[in-house]
Amino acid sequence: xxxxxxxxxxxxxxxxxxxxxxxxxxxxxxxxxxxxxxxxxxxxxxxxxxxxxxxxxxxxxxxxxxxxxxxxxxxxxxxxxxxxxxxxxxxxxxxxxxxxxxxxxxxxxxxxxxxxxxxxxxxxxxxxxxxxxxxxxxxxxxxxxxxxxxxxxxxxxxxxxxxxxxxxxxxxxxxxxxxxxxxxxxxxxxxxxxxxxxxxxxxxxxxxxxxxxxxxxxxxxxxxxxxxxxxxxxxxxxxxxxxxxxxxxxxxxxxxxxxxxxxxxxxxxxxxxxxxxxxxxxxxxxxxxxxxxxxxxxxxxxxxxxxxxxxxxxxxxxxxxxxxxxxxxxxxxxxxx
Amino acid sequence: xxxxxxxxxxxxxxxxxxxxxxxxxxxxxxxxxxxxxxxxxxxxxxxxxxxxxxxxxxxxxxxxxxxxxxxxxxxxxxxxxxxxxxxxxxxxxxxxxxxxxxxxxxxxxxxxxxxxxxxxxxxxxxxxxxxxxxxxxxxxxxxxxxxxxxxxxxxxxxxxxxxxxxxxxxxxxxxxxxxxxxxxxxxxxxxxxxxxxxxxxxxxxxxxxxxxxxxxxxxxxxxxxxxxxxxxxxxxxxxxxxxxxxxxxxxxxxxxxxxxxxxxxxxxxxxxxxxxxxxxxxxxxxxxxxxxxxxxxxxxxxxxxxxxxxxxxxxxxxxxxxxxxxxxxxxxxxxxx
Numbered sequence: 001x002x003x004x005x006x007x008x009x010x011x012x013x014x015x016x017x018x019x020x021x022x023x024x025x026x027x028x029x030x031x032x033x034x035x036x037x038x039x040x041x042x043x044x045x046x047x048x049x050x051x052x053x054x055x056x057x058x059x060x061x062x063x064x065x066x067x068x069x070x071x072x073x074x075x076x077x078x079x080x081x082x083x084x085x086x087x088x089x090x091x092x093x094x095x096x097x098x099x100x101x102x103x104x105x106x107x108x109x110x111x112x113x114x115x116x117x118x119x120x121x122x123x124x125x126x127x128x129x130x131x132x133x134x135x136x137x138x139x140x141x142x143x144x145x146x147x148x149x150x151x152x153x154x155x156x157x158x159x160x161x162x163x164x165x166x167x168x169x170x171x172x173x174x175x176x177x178x179x180x181x182x183x184x185x186x187x188x189x190x191x192x193x194x195x196x197x198x199x200x201x202x203x204x205x206x207x208x209x210x211x212x213x214x215x216x217x218x219x220x221x222x223x224x225x226x227x228x229x230x231x232x233x234x235x236x237x238x239x240x241x242x243x244x245x246x247x248x249x250x251x252x253x254x255x256x257x258x259x260x261x262x263x264x265x266x267x268x269x270x271x272x273x274x275x276x277x278x279x280x281x282x283x284x285x286x287x288x289x290x291x292x293x294x295x296x297x298x299x300x301x302x303x304x305x306x307x308x309x310x311x312x313x314x315x316x317x318x319x320x321x322x323x324x325x326x327x328x329x330x331x332x333x334x335x336x337x
Numbered sequence: 338x339x340x341x342x343x344x345x346x347x348x349x350x351x352x353x354x355x356x357x358x359x360x361x362x363x364x365x366x367x368x369x370x371x372x373x374x375x376x377x378x379x380x381x382x383x384x385x386x387x388x389x390x391x392x393x394x395x396x397x398x399x400x401x402x403x404x405x406x407x408x409x410x411x412x413x414x415x416x417x418x419x420x421x422x423x424x425x426x427x428x429x430x431x432x433x434x435x436x437x438x439x440x441x442x443x444x445x446x447x448x449x450x451x452x453x454x455x456x457x458x459x460x461x462x463x464x465x466x467x468x469x470x471x472x473x474x475x476x477x478x479x480x481x482x483x484x485x486x487x488x489x490x491x492x493x494x495x496x497x498x499x500x501x502x503x504x505x506x507x508x509x510x511x512x513x514x515x516x517x518x519x520x521x522x523x524x525x526x527x528x529x530x531x532x533x534x535x536x537x538x539x540x541x542x543x544x545x546x547x548x549x550x551x552x553x554x555x556x557x558x559x560x561x562x563x564x565x566x567x568x569x570x571x572x573x574x575x576x577x578x579x580x581x582x583x584x585x586x587x588x589x590x591x592x593x594x595x596x597x598x599x600x601x602x603x604x605x606x607x608x609x610x611x612x613x614x615x616x617x618x619x620x621x622x623x624x625x626x627x628x629x630x631x632x633x634x635x636x637x638x639x640x641x642x643x644x645x646x647x648x649x650x651x652x653x654x655x656x657x658x659x660x661x662x663x664x665x666x667x668x669x670x671x672x673x674x
């Protein structure tokens with residue numbers, strides 16, 4: 001079957017990948033749509049660093065067993081159609097449109113469907129999913145929109161961890177897909193003052209479309225000069241951002257770090273101490289948040305249409321990875337096998 | 338009158354300081370006892386750095402107006418006896434033993450009694466306090482113990498900000514005065530598993546005396562190898578400690594940073610992201626926590642006697658600053674004018 005795989009830092013089209021065979025508790029599905037995530041771009045460019053950092057963070061718990069010299073499957077934001085259940089597996093009827101947390105359960109344990117030499121991800125024609133994790137896509141929601149359940153739930157998780165209240169002002173720094181998902185989740189929660197900052201005019205436009213009440217261009221001055229935010233969401237993930245927030249934020253600020261900075265970073269703890277800042281680092285989502293995001297999409301409470309800026313086939317993934325580097329052109333590109 | 342002042346980085350004894358005169362709302366008191374705080378030692382050694390960092394953290398709010406080329410008054414952990422109230426000022430009768438948050442209210446506003454060219458601190462025979470902030474020392478509590486209300490309330494504040502529950506394991510890294518105050522506050526809160534780590538045998542002994550259930554020597558291996566702590570208190574305040582916690586702590590750890598690191602510090606945000614760590618930076622205390630600490634001392638719920646390792650007169654403050662560098666000899670030295 002067809003798939004796009006990471007090989008030597010580039011996404012490569014293949015038409016000779018073996019079809020997966022579902023085991024007990026697993027379901028064979030046809031991928032309908034898969035979003036390209038910034039973390040996939042990062043892994044393609046800096047895979048060895050990601051593996052090293054993941055191993056260090058995991059400590060004795062053990063690293064991810066990924067061999068960069070072999071082809072790697074990725075793609076963790078997907079919707080799919082059920083084809084066939086594995087042995088002794090109860091699931092929805094064939095033809096049901098579903099999505100799922102990107103985790104494959106097996107007799108051996110569970111594999112994250114993020115970067116793997118063996119477990120297929122969404123950049124493939126057909127993949128395996130876990131029957132207990134399948135969520136049928138309700139209300140005839142467009143499967144291309146349902147594919148964005150995962151990234152939207154990342155934003156919902158960040159907002160939930162912030163414990164923000166409706167009357168508190170939120171500042172979202174960075175309007176890439178994670179920042180946009182945070183904005184949508186803030187709006188969903190009824191937050192009445194959502195300010196978004198990004199250097200890109202296109203992304204500021206998108207932030208407005210997705211629910212920001214005010215957008216700022218950091219090139220015109222620090223957002224902290226004009227916004228008194230109680231909760232700050234950092235969705236950039238490059239060195240220096242956290243320290244800038246600690247330096248400029250108000251007393252008692254709650255900072256949620258959703259941007260994934262892989263490099264070492266310099267901070268001045270004293271800034272945070274003097275202002276009693278709270279820093280909540282966040283990652284991924286809970287199963288409940290995943291389901292809640294799907295519900296909000298299906299009910300029309302979040303409309304991801306403005307985020308989708310491109311669509312490619314499996315043979316276009318490599319070019320799409322390149323194109324995503326330009327924030328003026330793209331937010332989210334979907335892969336349609 | 339007599340006082341000890343900071344001059345060119347050294348504490349200097351003077352007997353020619355002008356007696357302060359209480360204004361409206363102020364009270365003249367005779368200092369009975371004043372604890373030497375680590376922040377005073379740090380300011381003596383690195384005053385210009387402290388002022389620079391404080392100014393940067395304050396931003397447009399303005400810096401502390403301190404001239405390092407002139408004598409500086411310090412001392413913010415004190416007990417005192419009321420001598421005389423200022424004009425139109427109601428207060429307790431002369432002879433009442435009191436303590437207070439180290440803030441002097443005046444017609445101009447309020448001055449922190451921390452480092453100042455003009456507002457006296459506790460390293461002096463007589464000082465001014467603010468009538469509305471005075472707390473009488475109850476139950477005949479030893480004024481030397483009451484002087485430690487301030488540092489003990491710093492520990493209580495750190496514990497309160499952690500939201501720790503009795504059943505959660507606490508790890509306290511660093512058993513200087515702040516770490517010890519945290520241990521006492523954890524014990525006061527009924528936390529059932531308090532683990533303390535310090536390289537100094539003397540400080541580990543003190544940690545046990547003040548309520549730690551288990552003590553560890555980091556020279557024998559990382560505390561994280563043997564303790565599964567849910568809440569970690571960092572009470573060291575030197576570069577590298579925060580990153581070490583982020584690297585080694587468990588998923589979901591709540592880190593309370595109570596050590597005051599003035600230098601830039603390198604961290605790996607990814608460690609914190611991968612484990613969704615929460616970092617709460619803390620400073621000082623609330624008025625309620627100050628009052629609660631005094632109550633706990635007066636009721637005998639916290640006994641600070643083991644912390645007091647020395648006592649000097651105003652002419653001995655310089656030597657005491659030097660002596661405090663050795664953790665094997667000292668925890669808290671009191672100045673008795």
